[in-house]
Amino acid sequence: MKSPWKVIWAVPLFFLLPLHTSASPVHNDQPGTRNSNDHICVGCVVVVSVIEQLAQVHNSTTQAAMETLCSYLPEKLFLKSACHLVVRIVGPDIIKLLSADMTADVVCHHLKFCEQVPGQPLCHLYPLPKEAWKLTLENARQIVKGSPTLKYSRMSSDICSLPFLAKICQEIKSAIEHSVPFKDVDSDKHSVFPTLRGYHWRGRDCNDSDDMVYPGRRPDNWDAHQDSNCNGIWGVDPKDGIPYEKKFCEGSQPRGIILLGDSAGAHFHFPPEWITASQMSLKSFFNLPTALTNELNWPQLSGATGFLNSTSGIKEKSIYLRLRKRNLCNHRDYQNISKNGASSQNLERFIESLSRNALLDQPAIVIYAMIGNDVCGRKTDPVPEMTTPEKFYSKVMETLEFLNSHLPDGSHVILYGLPNGTFLWDYLHDKYHPLGQLNKDVTYDQFYSFLSCLQVTPCHGWMSSNQTLRALTSERAKQLSDTLKKIATSKKFKNFNLFYVDFDFQEIVKEWQKRGRQPWELFEPVDGFHPNEVALLLLADVFWNKVQRQWPDVLGKENPFNPQIEQVFGDQGGH
Numbered sequence: 001m002k003s004p005w006k007v008i009w010a011v012p013l014f015f016l017l018p019l020h021t022s023a024s025p026v027h028n029d030q031p032g033t034r035n036s037n038d039h040i041c042v043g044c045v046v047v048v049s050v051i052e053q054l055a056q057v058h059n060s061t062t063q064a065a066m067e068t069l070c071s072y073l074p075e076k077l078f079l080k081s082a083c084h085l086v087v088r089i090v091g092p093d094i095i096k097l098l099s100a101d102m103t104a105d106v107v108c109h110h111l112k113f114c115e116q117v118p119g120q121p122l123c124h125l126y127p128l129p130k131e132a133w134k135l136t137l138e139n140a141r142q143i144v145k146g147s148p149t150l151k152y153s154r155m156s157s158d159i160c161s162l163p164f165l166a167k168i169c170q171e172i173k174s175a176i177e178h179s180v181p182f183k184d185v186d187s188d189k190h191s192v193f194p195t196l197r198g199y200h201w202r203g204r205d206c207n208d209s210d211d212m213v214y215p216g217r218r219p220d221n222w223d224a225h226q227d228s229n230c231n232g233i234w235g236v237d238p239k240d241g242i243p244y245e246k247k248f249c250e251g252s253q254p255r256g257i258i259l260l261g262d263s264a265g266a267h268f269h270f271p272p273e274w275i276t277a278s279q280m281s282l283k284s285f286f287n288l289p290t291a292l293t294n295e296l297n298w299p300q301l302s303g304a305t306g307f308l309n310s311t312s313g314i315k316e317k318s319i320y321l322r323l324r325k326r327n328l329c330n331h332r333d334y335q336n337i338s339k340n341g342a343s344s345q346n347l348e349r350f351i352e353s354l355s356r357n358a359l360l361d362q363p364a365i366v367i368y369a370m371i372g373n374d375v376c377g378r379k380t381d382p383v384p385e386m387t388t389p390e391k392f393y394s395k396v397m398e399t400l401e402f403l404n405s406h407l408p409d410g411s412h413v414i415l416y417g418l419p420n421g422t423f424l425w426d427y428l429h430d431k432y433h434p435l436g437q438l439n440k441d442v443t444y445d446q447f448y449s450f451l452s453c454l455q456v457t458p459c460h461g462w463m464s465s466n467q468t469l470r471a472l473t474s475e476r477a478k479q480l481s482d483t484l485k486k487i488a489t490s491k492k493f494k495n496f497n498l499f500y501v502d503f504d505f506q507e508i509v510k511e512w513q514k515r516g517r518q519p520w521e522l523f524e525p526v527d528g529f530h531p532n533e534v535a536l537l538l539l540a541d542v543f544w545n546k547v548q549r550q551w552p553d554v555l556g557k558e559n560p561f562n563p564q565i566e567q568v569f570g571d572q573g574g575h
C-alpha cells in the first residue's frame with residue numbers, strides 16, 4: 001500500500017489502513033496465496049455497510065447517505081475531497097445495487113474491490129444470497145447497465161487523467177507525498193512532533209537542535225545551565241548556589257521505561273464511532289487525521305507509556321505515569337518501541353530505534369511484550385507459521401544480547417508472557433460486531449470468518465470457530481511463555497536483571513467483573529481482538545503491583561523531593 005494510486009483509494013476507504021497495518025507483518029515477507037489487496041475488500045464492505053446503515057438511520061436515500069458520510073470527514077489530509085471523489089466514481093453503482101437489495105458483499109464484488117480467488121472459498125460478511133453467486137453477480141451487472149459510471153479496474157489508476165478529477169487528484173497526490181501518513185519514519189531521535197512516531201511515542205525532546213539534549217540522559221553538569229535530560233528540572237537555586245537537579249535528583253535512582261511491543265503495546269485502536277451509523281456525527285472523525293499518522297495506534301494512551309489521562313475515565317495509570325509520580329526526575333523518560341505485527345522474529349528489524357546510551361544515560365526498565373504475533377498466524381493453516389520454541393529461544397536471546405550492549409548498567413528487563421487467548425472467542429463470538437448492531441446481522445463469529453477467509457485476520461489462531469485450532473494456539477503460546485520463564489531463571493546479563501511476568505488476562509477480567517462490568521467490554525470492538533484502553537490500564541495495574549511486591553528494586557525509590565520539584569517547576573513542561 002505504498003504507491004500513491006493505491007493510497008488514493010485507501011484514503012476514503014480509510015478502513016483499510018488499520019486492517020492493513022494491524023494485520024501485516026512488519027515487512028511484507030509472507031507471500032500469501034491471496035492478493036494483499038484483500039484489505040481493500042474489507043474496507044469496501046465496511047464502507048458500503050456504513051452507507052447503507054446511514055441511509056437506514058436517517059431514512060434517507062443512498063445518495064444522501066454518501067454525502068452525509070463525506071460531510072462528516074475532516075478536510076485534513078484531503079479526506080473530505082477524496083471521499084467526494086470516490087462517491088462520484090462508484091456512487092452511482094452503489095446506489096443502484098443497494099436499492100435492488102444487494103448486500104455489501106455483492107456490491108464490493110461487483111465493483112471488483114473483492115474478488116474470489118479460483119480454488120479458494122468465497123469470502124463474505126453477510127449471508128449469501130439465495131440464488132447462485134454467479135447469477136447474483138450477473139444480475140448486478142444487468143442492474144447497473146447503462147450506468148454512466150466510469151469503467152475502472154481494480155486499483156484503477158488513471159481516473160486522475162479525467163479533467164474534472166485532475167485538480168482533486170493533484171491535491172491528494174501532493175498531500176500524500178508531503179504528508180506522509182504512510183511513510184515509515186524510523187528516526188531514533190526524540191522529537192518535538194507528536195505523531196509520525198514523535199512524542200506520542202517517546203518523551204518530547206526539549207531542544208531539537210542539540211543532539212546531546214534528550215530525555216533519559218544523565219544530567220550534564222547537573223543541568224546548571226540547561227535542561228539536558230528534558231525532565232524540566234534545571235538551573236541553580238539562588239539561595240545556596242546548588243543546581244536543582246543535584247539537589248532534587250541526585251541519588252534518587254532515576255530511570256526510564258522502554259516498551260518493546262506489538263500492536264497491543266502501541267495500543268492499536270479503531271474507534272467504533274467511525275463505523276457505527278447510528279452514532280455518527282461531525283464529531284466522530286475529528287481524531288482521524290492524528291490516528292492515521294500514528295498508524296492507528298494511540299501510544300499516548302497506552303498501558304506502558306501513555307502520558308495522557310485515560311479517555312475511559314478509569315483511575316488506573318500507565319506504568320510511565322506511575323514511575324513519574326514515584327520520582328518526578330523521571331519526567332518524559334519513556335520510549336514506545338512497538339510496531340503493529342511485531343514478533344520475536346522480526347523485532348530485530350526495528351529494535352535499532354531504541355535509543356539508550358550505555359555510558360551517558362540513566363538505567364531503564366525494558367518490558368519485552370510480544371504477546372501474540374508469534375502464534376497468531378494469518379494463513380489458512382496457521383499452525384506451520386507459528387514460531388517454534390527453539391526459534392523463539394534463539395531470537396529472544398539475540399534481543400537480550402542487544403539490550404545488554406545498549407542498556408546502562410543497573411537496568412531491568414521484564415519478559416512478559418503470552419496470553420492463553422481462548423477467552424477471546426468465548427467472550428465475543430456470539431456478540432454483535434459494531435457493523436451488526438443496527439440490524440442484528442453480524443456477529444464476531446461472522447466477522448472473524450470473513451477476515452480469516454481473506455487472510456487479513458490479525459490472529460487466525462484465536463479468532464476462529466475451530467476449537468482444535470484455538471487450543472493448539474494456546475498450547476504454543478504456553479510453550480513460548482515457558483521458554484521466556486526458563487530464560488529468566490537461567491540466564492544472567494551484566495547490565496540488567498532479568499524477570500518474567502505472566503500475562504494473566506483472567507486476573508483483570510475478575511477485577512472488571514468485581515466492578516459490575518462484562519468481560520467483552522475489555523476488547524477493541526472493531527477488530528474484536530486487541531485489548532482496549534481499559535484492559536491495557538488494568539494490565540498495567542496488575543503488572544505494577546506484581547513487580548512492586550516481588551522486585552521493588554525495579555521501580556526505584558519514592559523521591560522525597562517530589563513536593564519541592566512540583567513547587568519550583570510546576571508541571572515540568574508537558575510531554
Ligand SMILES: *[C@@H]1O[C@H](CO)[C@@H](O)[C@H](O)[C@H]1NC(C)=O
Nearest residue numbers: 055056057058059060061064
Ligand atoms: C421515510 O421517508 C419516506 C419518504 O420520504 C416517508 O414516506 C416515510 O414515512 C419515512 N419513514 C420514517 C420512519 O420516517
Ligand SMILES: *[C@@H]1O[C@H](CO)[C@@H](O)[C@H](O)[C@H]1NC(C)=O
Nearest residue numbers: 206207208209210213226227
Ligand atoms: C538548544 O541548543 C542549542 C545548541 O546547543 C543552543 O544554542 C540553544 O541555546 C539551546 N536552546 C535552548 C532553548 O536551550
Ligand SMILES: *[C@@H]1O[C@H](CO)[C@@H](O)[C@H](O)[C@H]1NC(C)=O
Nearest residue numbers: 307308309310315571574575
Ligand atoms: C489528568 O488528571 C489530573 C487530575 O485527575 C489533572 O490534574 C491533570 O491536569 C490531567 N492531565 C491532563 C494532561 O489532562
Ligand SMILES: *[C@@H]1O[C@H](CO)[C@@H](O)[C@H](O)[C@H]1NC(C)=O
Nearest residue numbers: 381382383466467468469472
Ligand atoms: C481445525 O484446525 C485444525 C488445526 O489447524 C485442523 O487440522 C482441522 O482441519 C481444522 N478443522 C476444520 C473443521 O477446519
Ligand SMILES: *[C@@H]1O[C@H](CO)[C@@H](O)[C@H](O)[C@H]1NC(C)=O
Nearest residue numbers: 420421422423474475476478
Ligand atoms: C486455556 O484456557 C482454557 C479455558 O480456560 C483451558 O481449557 C485450556 O486448558 C488453557 N490452555 C492452556 C494451554 O493453558
Ligand SMILES: CC(=O)N[C@H]1CO[C@H](CO)[C@@H](O)[C@@H]1O
Nearest residue numbers: 197201202336337338350353
Ligand atoms: C519516536 C519513537 O520512539 N519511534 C519509534 C517507536 O518504535 C518504532 C518501532 O520500533 C520505531 O520505528 C520508531 O522509531
